[in-house]
Every structure is written in structure tokens, then in C-alpha cells.
Amino acid sequence: MGYLKCIKITKEYEKASKALRSVSFKVPSEGIFALIGRNGAGKTTLVRILATQLLPTSGSANLAGMDVVKDAKDLRGMIACVPQEARAIGWLTPRQFILSYLLWRGMDYSEAKRKTEDATKMLGIDQHLDTANRLLSGGTKRKVLVASVIASGAKILFLDEPTTGLDPISRSDLWRILSKLKRTHFIFLTTHYLEEAERLADKIGILDEGKLLALGTLEELRATVKYPYIIKILSDRKMLKPREGTVVKGVDGYYQIATKEKDAYEISKELIKEGVKFSMNPLSLDDIFYYIAKKPIEAENYEKDESW
């Protein structure tokens, strides 16, 4: 398998607003690449450019050896996309929708019929094959779309926020399917559920305000953070100062010590001795995102907080 390579991709919708600002990166086009970022970060814009739906204002991108603008015609034979707000056509059944999608892609009728059944079986929605899409639950509707792109046989899949708005069970259902799928496909996934990227992704990109702030495996991202361990003080305010690290007030209101692994263990030992309730964890992607996209704004306040 080749690479996905973006070179200085910029997208301006109007003169004033830049949705993407010179985004450059290179990742192997295999497994799952998760692009994370808040609403409006530019995720959909990047997906639409790479999936040949939108032209960049400047810059270029290359996928599996093909330029997404110049070689779009050839590339389109290898890709399939579930757009962010896509819905399976309400007045069709999943069977009718998936079958039509495959026929549109130029598949023979008999093969399309077979692939429709195989894919829906794989996603566990075959019992709904002949129920109108509009009558299905949100999770099943989403799976109909995912089944369509899986059935297409395309090896490069773009899924723009595939699990947004799903209940936790449907979400983990979809995660299970995607982690199986990533052995044979390259999946470009966007999400604002950081847990999703943590669970599924081989590589993670952090996008904020149109800029790519970081890229790497979860471990690599963690390594970019100076203090990758977090001790959260859960009971009283009695605590110890780490030899090296910072104390911040987390978004949840608890005070946290961010420090290095060795310090974290030592502090923990002392906290146990003192009988203080606490938790200790390596940084989650949530924390890393917070750290990378926005410096912990509470840190400064703490230093001014005399009561400590």
C-alpha cells in the first residue's frame, strides 16, 4: 500500500474565512487514520477535498499514487465515501439503496445483489433489508450507509463522523466493524469522540482552526507532551508538589498533577500513605488534545491561587 500525502492544502470558502491553512502530512494508506478536531476545525473540508468532492484553493494531495485533482477519475474507482450528513434515502429499503449504489458504481446486477446481502450480514442488519430506511433506528440507518461503501469493494473509505449522534451500543458496534475492516482497507475517519480515535486509529491527526497541530500514533502524541501522567486528587485539597510538573485545575473541577512517569509513582505512594483519594492515569487523547489544541488555561490561575 502507498501513502496519503497532503502538501500545503489550503481552502478558502470566502475571502475572509480559511477552512484549511496549509495542511501538510504523510501517512501510510493502511489501517485507520483518524482526524480529530472540534466542530468547525476543517475536518469535513479536508475529507471532501481528498474524496474528490471539493477543489482545494491551493496545495495538492496524493492518495495511492494518484493526485486527488488531476487523477480524480482513476482515484474515484478506488474510493467510497459516507459524507457527514448522508442519509440512506428514506423511501427506499436498505436492499434497494445499497443495490442502487452498487449499480451506480457500475457493478453487474447479480454481483451487486450478492454483495448487498453479504455486507448487510456482516453488519448484522440483514433482518432489516426490506424495511423502509425511514423506519429504521439511527444506528441501523448509519450502518446501511457503511454497508454500502463496504459492499462497493473500494479499498479506501472516507467516513466523516460516522458515529456522531449514535447511542453507546451502536457506536461500539460500529467500532467493532471498523476494527475488523481496517485489516483490509484504508479508512480515513473523522471524529470528535477522542475515545474513538484512541480505540481505532493507527495514526491520529489533530486539526484545529484549519491547522494540523499534531500527527502520530497515540504513543507518539503522548510523547510530545512534557508531562504525560495525570494524578487527579479526588478527596481533599491536601496534596504534594511534584518535583517536576504542573498542577492544573481540570475541566471537571478536580485539581490535577501533571508529571512524568517516575514522579507519578512516587507521588502516588505518598498519597496512599496520607490516605488521600486519587487516581493516576497516562494522558488520554482528551488530555492530549486539550494540551495540544489549547494550553491548559487554568495552570496560570493556580499559581496565583494563594490558598494552595
Place this chain on the structure above:
Amino acid sequence: MKKMNHGSQIFASILVNAVYAMINYPIVLISTLLAPFAFLIVISFVSHGALLPIAIGGALIMTMISAGTSLQGDLSHLKNDFKLQDMIVSSPTSARMYLIGMAISEIVYALPALLVLAILAGLYINTSILGYASIMAVMSIMFIFSISLGFFLSTLTSDVIQSWAFTGIISTILSALPPVYYPISYIPQQFQFIAYISPATYAAQIVQNATGYVTFSNSTLLIDWIVIIAVAAAMTVIAVKKSKWRED
């Protein structure tokens, strides 16, 4: 890479836009069947049957023109409410194959109405083989024109409100304005120029001439043919070249 089956691609559009709609919602059949007859009936009654042949000719043209109007609505709906166009763009399907398939699907959709109108035409329009041939040619040209226009506009829309606005404008220009169900002489002389804004007027003159009810001079007819062919050709080029398939 596997070869694409173009037959499949066209079939998909026919399935989604015509067959499944009719199977899943049989009421759709009744609505498409009724549409062209409303005016036909009114005009025939008001004229005590005198305008029946012209009105049948008019209904044949209007059926072809409304194919484009409804295609615009259908495709805008699929594009904006289901994001189908984005899914199709990111696939081997070309804009051209999508357009051809959708065009044929609109014919299939109109088939029941066309069948009834064809029988009426056979009964009430007395004309030569050449007359029937020119009616069919005009119908085909107007179909190509309206389908291209509808497809082009649908790719420009980003929501349903915009699509409704387009539908309103096209319907006014292509069906309300032109004297399709009655002769242009019914319009006061000083206002006739308004009718000539619409390509449907030129199409109607050829058909009305073929029905033998009104006669136009050869030079007028020549202009009529030139106008509808030119407009249809230009619209087809615009649809293929200027449709917003990949956005910029």
C-alpha cells in the same frame, strides 16, 4: 480495475428515481398520470372541444418539459437532503452517466401519461406521418433541453428552498407563460413578445402547425426549429461542462 457496466449505472437511476418510487408509493403513479390532463381538460371544455387537438399537442410538450422540472426537484432533494451527489462523486460514476440515467428515469416516470396522450393524439390529431414525426422531434428536443436545465440547476442548489425557487421560475417561464395549450393569437398582440421569452412557445408553434389547427409561415417555422435546437444544444453543453459536480 474492473470494467464498469454502464447499463447498471443507468439502471440504478431508473430504479431509484422511477421504479422504486412507483413501487414504494403507488400514489406517485396517479399523480404523474394526472398532471398533464388538468390543463388538457380545462382547455377542451372552455373551447367546447375546438382546441382539443392543440391541447393534446400541448400536453405532450408539457409532459416533456415537466420532466426537467421534476428532475431538478428530485436531484436537489437527493443531493441536499441525503448527500447522494457527494456519495456519487466519490465513486466511479461520472456526471454524464448519472445525467443519462436520470434522464431515462424521467421518461420511464412519464411513460403512463405519455401512453394515454399518445392514444388521444392518435384519435384526435389528424396529421401526416411527417406531422407526427415533427411532433415527436419537438418532444425529444424539449426533453433534452429541460432535462439538461433541470440537472444543471440541481447541482447548483444547496438546500430545498433554493430548489423550490428554481422550480417556480422554470415553471413560470416554461409552462405558465407560453401558449402551449392554445394558439398564441389568443394573447393580445402587444403582450405576445413575453411569450417569446420561453422556448416552449417556439416548440408549441411547430406542434400546433402540425395539428393543422393553426398555420404558420415556413419562415416562422424555420425560426422555431432553429431556436429550439440551438437552445437545447446550448443547454446540453452547459449541463455537461458547467454543472457543479466537484465543487470549487
